[in-house]
Amino acid sequence: MAMKQPFAWDHYSDQPAIIKDKALKRAMRRSALPSLIKTFAIALLTLPIALLLIPFTGRRSVRGEHFFGIGVNLDKEPNTTPYLINELGSQRLLIRIPLWEMERLNEYVAFIHTFKGKEITVALLQDREHITSPTLCRDHFTQIFEALDDVCHTYVIGSTINRAKWGFFSVNEYLDFYALAYELKQSRFPHLKLIGSNVIDFEFHFTAHTLFNLARIRFDALGSLLYVDRRGAPENTQMGFNLLGKINLLNALISFSPKTANELVITEANWPIKNTAPYAPTSEHECVSEADYADFMVRYHLLAFASQKVDSLYWHQLIAPGYGLIDNREGIRKRSAFDAYATMLSHLSDANFLRYRHRGEEYLLICSTPRGELHITWTPTTSPIYTYKASL
Numbered sequence: 001m002a003m004k005q006p007f008a009w010d011h012y013s014d015q016p017a018i019i020k021d022k023a024l025k026r027a028m029r030r031s032a033l034p035s036l037i038k039t040f041a042i043a044l045l046t047l048p049i050a051l052l053l054i055p056f057t058g059r060r061s062v063r064g065e066h067f068f069g070i071g072v073n074l075d076k077e078p079n080t081t082p083y084l085i086n087e088l089g090s091q092r093l094l095i096r097i098p099l100w101e102m103e104r105l106n107e108y109v110a111f112i113h114t115f116k117g118k119e120i121t122v123a124l125l126q127d128r129e130h131i132t133s134p135t136l137c138r139d140h141f142t143q144i145f146e147a148l149d150d151v152c153h154t155y156v157i158g159s160t161i162n163r164a165k166w167g168f169f170s171v172n173e174y175l176d177f178y179a180l181a182y183e184l185k186q187s188r189f190p191h192l193k194l195i196g197s198n199v200i201d202f203e204f205h206f207t208a209h210t211l212f213n214l215a216r217i218r219f220d221a222l223g224s225l226l227y228v229d230r231r232g233a234p235e236n237t238q239m240g241f242n243l244l245g246k247i248n249l250l251n252a253l254i255s256f257s258p259k260t261a262n263e264l265v266i267t268e269a270n271w272p273i274k275n276t277a278p279y280a281p282t283s284e285h286e287c288v289s290e291a292d293y294a295d296f297m298v299r300y301h302l303l304a305f306a307s308q309k310v311d312s313l314y315w316h317q318l319i320a321p322g323y324g325l326i327d328n329r330e331g332i333r334k335r336s337a338f339d340a341y342a343t344m345l346s347h348l349s350d351a352n353f354l355r356y357r358h359r360g361e362e363y364l365l366i367c368s369t370p371r372g373e374l375h376i377t378w379t380p381t382t383s384p385i386y387t388y389k390a391s392l
Helices: 022-031 033-056 081-088 099-113 128-132 134-147 171-187 204-211 243-255 290-307 336-348
Strands: 068-072 092-098 119-125 154-157 193-200 221-225 264-266 312-315 352-359 362-369 372-379 382-389
Touching: 022 033, 033 171, 033 204, 033 243, 068 081, 068 336, 081 336, 092 099, 092 312, 099 119, 099 128, 099 134, 119 134, 128 134, 128 171, 134 171, 154 171, 171 193, 171 204, 193 204, 204 221, 204 243, 221 243, 243 264, 243 290, 290 312, 290 336, 290 352, 290 362, 290 372, 290 382, 336 362, 336 372, 336 382
Parallel strands: 068 092, 068 312, 092 119, 119 154, 154 193, 193 221, 221 264, 264 312
Antiparallel strands: 352 362, 362 372, 372 382
16 A cells, blocks of 8 residues: 555655645645644744743753654564664664555554564654545554554654645644544543654744644644754754754743643654765755764754753664665665764663753763763764763
């Protein structure tokens, strides 16, 4: 089973292909105009309030053991992946199930069961058919929730809702889609944790609409695909906001929304890698070297952990020629990012935040660990350095 035309899946970059039918896009955007007007009106009201609230929204207590996660896919070396995950040291995984591949549900269930002792989150990817067919969508949600009831209780409902190629043409459509899963949670699966709304990039006007509306839904955590790759290093700014600034603004929106618990999950982030076309998910202009990829990845995690406002972060992903820790085009080749991620986990998977400081170009993150007080230092042009001070 595949996406129905004019939608199609690009197996190189692991995302939908760009819609070539411009007439369809124009027609759908016209039909979505009332929702789009609502999106911008809500954003005009709520984003200024969120900006004012940033200084008053404090940190939470996010521990390393709950923070680090990574994405794995059934179509990327499924037999080898469990061994690689154990070598990496990751305990939390995100696995995507495309709703248009329901005939493979048993394969996905078997794949998930191979990760013994891991904490599994499943992301349910939509297509246009499931968005426009509530009965079909509800049935498939039910089948998945039942099939994975013994191994997974946390689901990301929908992905990349602000990109037409992913099937949604308005926030209202996403809210109706999410409501199907939420109704099942209310009526049959009260133990489930549902994560929404999964807006990609720094387009928080769409997020605001999902957090302030009259829909009868609630998110157990807010999900965000908080990519900053188009700006280069994670310390770089966009409209005055670096990564920490974006996290602070998103957390402030969460703080006064009636639609979500006070939990933020970054469900996807990565950088595309040079000279990997057609596997890179963006143009060559945004791609970085493997060395920069490894550094940016670690620094992204350090900044997000230092915020103490991101409850968990899933790197996208373990194996992908264009953007993963491993390139599998010619066997299994671990990039330098694989070792960098494993090193980061070895230091921080049992760490607790103590302090964070940024002066000029120097960054310092201090954590407590069973091995002593951990100091991590870096600059925008140097790799992070881990040092310990013995506990007294």
